[in-house]
Amino acid sequence: MVIWLLKTFSPLLEQLEVLSTGDSRVFLTARIALASLTSFLIALLLGPLAIRWLEKRFQERVDSASEKLNEIHASKNSTPTMGGIFIIGSILLSTLLWADLTNRYVQLGILTAAGFALLGAYDDWIKLSTTQNGLKPRQKLLVQMLFSGIVGTALYFSHSSLSSGLDLIMPVTRMTFYLGVLFIPWSILVMTGSSNAVNLTDGLDGLASGCMVFAGSAFAGLTYLAGHKVMAEYLQVPYIPGAGELSILLGAAVGAVLGFLWFNCYPAQVFMGDTGSLPLGALLGFAALVIRQEALLVIAGGVFVVETLSVILQVFWYRRTGNRLIACSPLHNHYLFKGQHEMKIVVRFWICSALLAIIAVASLKIAT
Numbered sequence: 402m403v404i405w406l407l408k409t410f411s412p413l414l415e416q417l418e419v420l421s422t423g424d425s426r427v428f429l430t431a432r433i434a435l436a437s438l439t440s441f442l443i444a445l446l447l448g449p450l451a452i453r454w455l456e457k458r459f460q461e462r463v464d465s466a467s468e469k470l471n472e473i474h475a476s477k478n479s480t481p482t483m484g485g486i487f488i489i490g491s492i493l494l495s496t497l498l499w500a501d502l503t504n505r506y507v508q509l510g511i512l513t514a515a516g517f518a519l520l521g522a523y524d525d526w527i528k529l530s531t532t533q534n535g536l537k538p539r540q541k542l543l544v545q546m547l548f549s550g551i552v553g554t555a556l557y558f559s560h561s562s563l564s565s566g567l568d569l570i571m572p573v574t575r576m577t578f579y580l581g582v583l584f585i586p587w588s589i590l591v592m593t594g595s596s597n598a599v600n601l602t603d604g605l606d607g608l609a610s611g612c613m614v615f616a617g618s619a620f621a622g623l624t625y626l627a628g629h630k631v632m633a634e635y636l637q638v639p640y641i642p643g644a645g646e647l648s649i650l651l652g653a654a655v656g657a658v659l660g661f662l663w664f665n666c667y668p669a670q671v672f673m674g675d676t677g678s679l680p681l682g683a684l685l686g687f688a689a690l691v692i693r694q695e696a697l698l699v700i701a702g703g704v705f706v707v708e709t710l711s712v713i714l715q716v717f718w719y720r721r722t723g724n725r726l727i728a729c730s731p732l733h734n735h736y737l738f739k740g741q742h743e744m745k746i747v748v749r750f751w752i753c754s755a756l757l758a759i760i761a762v763a764s765l766k767i768a769t
Contacts, residue, residue, distance in 0.1 A: 444660025485677020553588025
């Protein structure tokens, strides 16, 4: 496509790109920006059409176990959902246009996004078209683990020949732990966990999408640096040849989510559903695995982590004591129960997400 034309007719410019960025691909930095802008515009243009189509077929059904939560969210009933369709559509179209499709990380990233999106769409379809509450948790988890295992195995063989390719790296201290074949189950844990974390956070208008913009931007930058030999050496992070191209996919994801946020901000015209939250979370986990920065994912995606921990701790504490640790989980619901306005909660979580993304990127330089 566009990248093929550039590579075919601009060999001189490609050499200039090598000298300026250390990447052997044409205009990587420009293509990241163009991928973000393209996916944003596609999402913005497709949004109204997709919303009208979804409104006739898939409407949110507020039906949680908490009567108080159902009362609070009563106004969200009948809001179109499965908006992840035009998020993922925008990401894939922009990636196909601007990325090097021969790059193995781009290929695996597309596979990850498409696979988890299909799972999410099927789960949403069951939830909205039948009396069932989606797939059974074990079924859903099993499919997530299957997808993650396939991608993780491919990464294992790809990274086996790379220096630090199978190491778990701690930020700041630079301590490393060699995973070896344990990289495969580790990748299943990271991608499945990240996917479900974003899904749990998607409970208020604009919450998950706004936090995804910051976390996704951080990892778009981190993948660019990991694929840049000079910068990787300077920052003392693993140099992963070809990883820079993955920043185009992540840039496209950020642009698409921003376009979606245009319609998802309070009061939301559409929700992303599992169709959007599952693949977006999986993409973050995949990117972290590629560049060996899973620990930074915990920081950059700190809001997603805290939301997930709030659910785990709530369940554990309730089973152990019969009492609730917080008013309602995930954490954003706790603040709703305390009477805070939805928009105030969302903006404050955005601020935390932005700060955590900055800390994650800044931590690369702390120990150097």
